Amino acid sequence: MKKNNLKLAAKTLLLTVALACYSRAQAGKFDLGEKFYGWSSNYVAPANFSGYEIWTPVSLNFKLAGGLNLFAQGEFGNAGYTDSLAGTSTTYFTAFSDTVAGGELSFKSFGVPSQLTIGFNIPTGNPTWEARQIAANMPTDLVNSRYQGRGFGVSGMYGLSFPAGSGEVGLSGGYMYSGAYNANLNLGPADNLDLGDALFLAMNHVQQFKGNQNQIIRLSGFAFLPTTQNGVNNFQMGPNINASYSWVNPKALSFSLGGQYFLPAQRLLNGTLGTEPKNSYGPRIYLNPSYAIGDFTLAGRAKYVFANGYALTESFYQGGGLLLGVEPSLKVRFDEGSSLKFLGSFDNITAQNAGIDSLGNRTNVTYSLWTFGTNYEVRF
Amino acid sequence: MPNDGTSSLADLNEQFGDGLSVNGDNTFTDPGVEGSVKINVHANVAPGETVP
Numbered sequence: 001m002k003k004n005n006l007k008l009a010a011k012t013l014l015l016t017v018a019l020a021c022y023s024r025a026q027a028g029k030f031d032l033g034e035k036f037y038g039w040s041s042n043y044v045a046p047a048n049f050s051g052y053e054i055w056t057p058v059s060l061n062f063k064l065a066g067g068l069n070l071f072a073q074g075e076f077g078n079a080g081y082t083d084s085l086a087g088t089s090t091t092y093f094t095a096f097s098d099t100v101a102g103g104e105l106s107f108k109s110f111g112v113p114s115q116l117t118i119g120f121n122i123p124t125g126n127p128t129w130e131a132r133q134i135a136a137n138m139p140t141d142l143v144n145s146r147y148q149g150r151g152f153g154v155s156g157m158y159g160l161s162f163p164a165g166s167g168e169v170g171l172s173g174g175y176m177y178s179g180a181y182n183a184n185l186n187l188g189p190a191d192n193l194d195l196g197d198a199l200f201l202a203m204n205h206v207q208q209f210k211g212n213q214n215q216i217i218r219l220s221g222f223a224f225l226p227t228t229q230n231g232v233n234n235f236q237m238g239p240n241i242n243a244s245y246s247w248v249n250p251k252a253l254s255f256s257l258g259g260q261y262f263l264p265a266q267r268l269l270n271g272t273l274g275t276e277p278k279n280s281y282g283p284r285i286y287l288n289p290s291y292a293i294g295d296f297t298l299a300g301r302a303k304y305v306f307a308n309g310y311a312l313t314e315s316f317y318q319g320g321g322l323l324l325g326v327e328p329s330l331k332v333r334f335d336e337g338s339s340l341k342f343l344g345s346f347d348n349i350t351a352q353n354a355g356i357d358s359l360g361n362r363t364n365v366t367y368s369l370w371t372f373g374t375n376y377e378v379r380f
Numbered sequence: 381m382p383n384d385g386t387s388s389l390a391d392l393n394e395q396f397g398d399g400l401s402v403n404g405d406n407t408f409t410d411p412g413v414e415g416s417v418k419i420n421v422h423a424n425v426a427p428g429e430t431v432p
Contacts, residue, residue, distance in 0.1 A: 104393065113385025117393055159392045161385030170388030174396045202395050206387040214387065220395050242395075 028380050029061040035373030037146065039138055042366045043355070048088050049365075051136045053079040053146055055373075067106035074099040074124065077147055081136035091133075095126040098148045102155075110160060117157045117174075123181065125149030131183045138367045139351045141284070141305045142323040150195070151181030157200065167207035174200035180228075196224040196236055214248040218258070226266065226273060233273050236266035238281070255289040264309075278309035282320045295331040300324075301347075312353065312362060319353035319362070325369075337379040344372035 037053040059073035075097045082090040102119035126149045137145070157174035180194035202220035209215070219242070226236040244258025262281035266273040283306050290299035305320035312319075325347035333339045347369040353362040 106389070113389065115385075115389040115393070117396070119397075155396070157393065157396045159389050161388040168385060168388045170385070170392045172389075172392040172396065200396055202392055204388050204391050204395070206391060208387065216387075216391055218391070218395060 027063040029059075029377065030380070031057070031059045031375060031377050033057045033373060033375035035371060035375075037369065037371050039367050039369040041368075043084070046088055047084040048082050049084065049136050051079065051081040051133070053077060055146060057375075069104040069106070070101075071103070072099060072101035075147075077129075079133070079147075081133045083135035085135050091136075093126060093129050093133075095129065095149070096124055098123055098125040098150060112163070113161045115157075115159045117155075117159075119155045121148070121150065121153030121155075121178075123150065123152055123179075127151070127181045127183055138349055138369060139321060139354070141318075142303060142321050142349050142351070143347070143369065150183075151179035153178045164205065167205055170202075170204045170206070172200070172202050174198075174202075176200070192228075192230050194228045194231075196227040198225075199223040212248075212250050214246070216244075216246040216248070218242070218244045218246075234268065236273055238263035238265045238279070240281075249292075251292055253289065253291050255287065257285075257287050259283060259285040276316075278314075278316070280308050280310075280316060280318070282306035282308045282318065284320075295333065297329050297331075299327045299329070301327070307352065317353075319351065319364075321349065321351040321354070321364075323347055323349050327371075339377050341375045341377070342372075343374070344370075346370055 033056065035055045035057070037055070038051075040050040041048075043049050055075050055077050057073070057075040060071065062070045064070065076095075077097060078094045080090050080092050082088065099122040100119055101122060102117065104115055104117045106113065106115050108114060125147070129147050129149045130145060133145075133147070137143075153176060155174065155176040157172055159170055159172035161168050161170045163169075176198040178195040178197055180192040183193040200220065200222055202218065204219070205217045207215045221239060221241045223239040224237040226233040228234055240260055240262045242258065242260045244256060246254070246256040248254045261283045262279065264276050264279045265281070267276045267280075268274075269276075284303065286301070286303040288299065288301045290297055301323065302325075303323040305322075307320045308316070308318045310317040325345055327343060327345035329341055329343035331339050331341045347367075349367040349369060351365045351367070354365040355363050357363045
């Protein structure tokens with residue numbers, strides 16, 4: 001009851017702030033979408049690992065005077081997750097997600113364009129959703145989770161942009177605080193899960209060319225504080241390093257090519273956190289090409305996750321996998337300020353050695369994921 | 381083309397937001413926290429309920 005009152009108060013506050021911003025906004029953007037996800041796997045009946053999700057994402061963006069840009073976003077979801085953990089059954093959810101709201105302030109510091117971004121994760125969602133969807137879900141190494149219902153969080157990033165010849169070089173640092181929440185893992189009486197805070201450092205080089213074409217080179221890294229459960233250190237992700245190259249041509253071929261490398265994590269060893277003997281996370285690489293013809297875009301995606309450092313017989317083994325997807329989309333413009341986008345996609349996902357066959361040997365699990373949806377955007 | 385910092389700052393913001401989203405999931409589904417459910421789900425399905 002108390003939680004419901006808090007959620008109602010948070011939603012009322014958000015609505016009040018949104019209305020106040022709208023009355024003072026110089027410009028803004030409103031998005032409302034509807035998107036369906038449906039997937040199945042190659043498990044043999046009566047086993048069944050599959051699911052569907054229907055999302056209604058909504059976001060608001062206001063540009064105010066003084067270089068301040070405010071934003072808020074969330075989504076309403078209706079989903080069913082089928083797994084064969086203890087007999088085959090389906091769990092249904094209908095709830096709003098957490099709300100992410102914050103602001104970006106643009107100004108000058110050290111004589112160059114700068115930006116400070118602050119975001120709040122407001123726990124308006126269902127904190128048990130993510131834990132209870134896991135068995136039916138596709139590997140999140142390959143397909144990101146679509147829902148977020150966690151604890152209160154704050155993230156902040158400070159960035160600077162320096163001129164570099166005919167291009168610009170950006171540098172930034174960020175931090176994300178994650179508050180504890182009850183994820184319903186059923187592993188303890190209080191079951192407070194506090195995901196480790198994250199530190200972020202990044203740089204990029206952006207070069208602009210004729211016809212709004214861009215080349216972007218990125219290098220970034222994340223480091224993490226320990227994740228705790230009921231106040232006890234449980235796990236700490238190793239730092240990771242990311243590098244990517246993007247070529248953006250809004251009227252023809254664009255692509256993004258990148259990779260991510262993780263250092264070993266800290267695990268509970270004899271009651272204390274220590275560096276794991278082998279690496280939990282395999283490196284990953286991706287290529288996302290797209291081709292635009294007017295308002296029609298055909299996008300593709302390929303992602304490969306290498307197996308981690310553990311042997312096939314060890315409990316922390318993860319075999320990685322491959323995702324191959326295609327996504328056509330069409331934008332229908334009504335006028336200069338509003339448009340409706342239609343999109344659909346198909347992804348073939350292979351989780352390497354994630355299942356066992358009838359002889360007890362490890363074998364691949366494959367998923368087929370279909371999506372279709374629409375998004376209405378209006379600028380004011 | 382004018383270089384007013386907009387492109388590089390917007391891209392840094394995107395890296396930060398996307399990175400938090402992806403890494404947050406990785407933390408959440410790690411075997412040490414919760415992923416053991418995910419991994420063992422696929423590894424321990426009864427013999428009659430296997431992938432081909």
